[in-house]
Amino acid sequence: MFNLKIIIASTRPGRKGPAIGSWIYDLAKKNSAFEVTILDLAIINLPFFDEPHHPRLKKYQHEHTKNWSILIDNADAFIIVTPEYNYGYPATIKNALDFLYNEWNYKPVGFVSYGGIAGGTRSVQMLKQVVTCQKMMPIPESVNLPFFTKYLNEQEGFVPEEGIIESAGLMLAELAKWAAALKTMRKS
């Protein structure tokens, strides 16, 4: 069983990330390959990167960094749930990534993105460049939600159509496959 962390990138008042995050969390929980946790960056509440040393050295000065390090270190795989701001990723997720280094290494990451016509894909495309520098594999199987508000309602949260649920299933299956292979690299 793999430890899967779902990271909710948006933190602004009125954000839709938690509704979409809860949906992918429920789906992932049904997959027996995973033990699943949500990491909501609004709750984790990291400041802008404030460590004096490169994270590669793990000489963390702050409690918030040490806590974040523990949460990421014991993960085997990630799903980043992200919107797109100005055709790019929000600062919150870049900042959360930049705080650590070794803790991310040799782990796969999938993406659930949401936005207008591009479905948040430009945000994801930029994130892919960042995560490979941290030795994460950004898997191509993803969930991208153009005009996502049509699937949101106040009573039930995020209720997508069947094709989207299928994409999520493919992403989860591939994440498990990568998680198994890359776990062997962390032991060696």
Added chain:
Amino acid sequence: MFNLKIIIASTRPGRKGPAIGSWIYDLAKKNSAFEVTILDLAIINLPFFDEPHHPRLKKYQHEHTKNWSILIDNADAFIIVTPEYNYGYPATIKNALDFLYNEWNYKPVGFVSYGGIAGGTRSVQMLKQVVTCQKMMPIPESVNLPFFTKYLNEQEGFVPEEGIIESAGLMLAELAKWAAALKTMRKS
């Protein structure tokens, strides 16, 4: 032992790719983890992509595609040796990548890039986005050569300083590590 293919991306008359490719080939051959082959795109001489079906289906109509498929299919890892044209990758390497799909899956790729002040890194950064779509892991350990012509001479070819040789050693070690892990994914 892993089958490592070194792909020389540039094909223009007067190109410097073969000199740099020969250098990394000689270094890789000394690494007992690898059996090494050079794939020079100028010799392979693919036309612009001309298959009617998506490569995922492997319904290849042309001999050049079938031959290229065999060369890539039996590789365990790649090094792409590439210049930077207009801050991006040359069409030749994008075209060679686009011809196939399954043959690239679950394999790591390292980069040796050369150029002016940026050392070809912008070309590599764009390639990273492409290769993850084909389920390749673009490893961050790379060789990037700014103002590379200073290391070229007519008698000895490409003769870099010690730090560059160390970077290449790191890249080869990581490529072997990824090749071992990802090989298990192709069997399953």
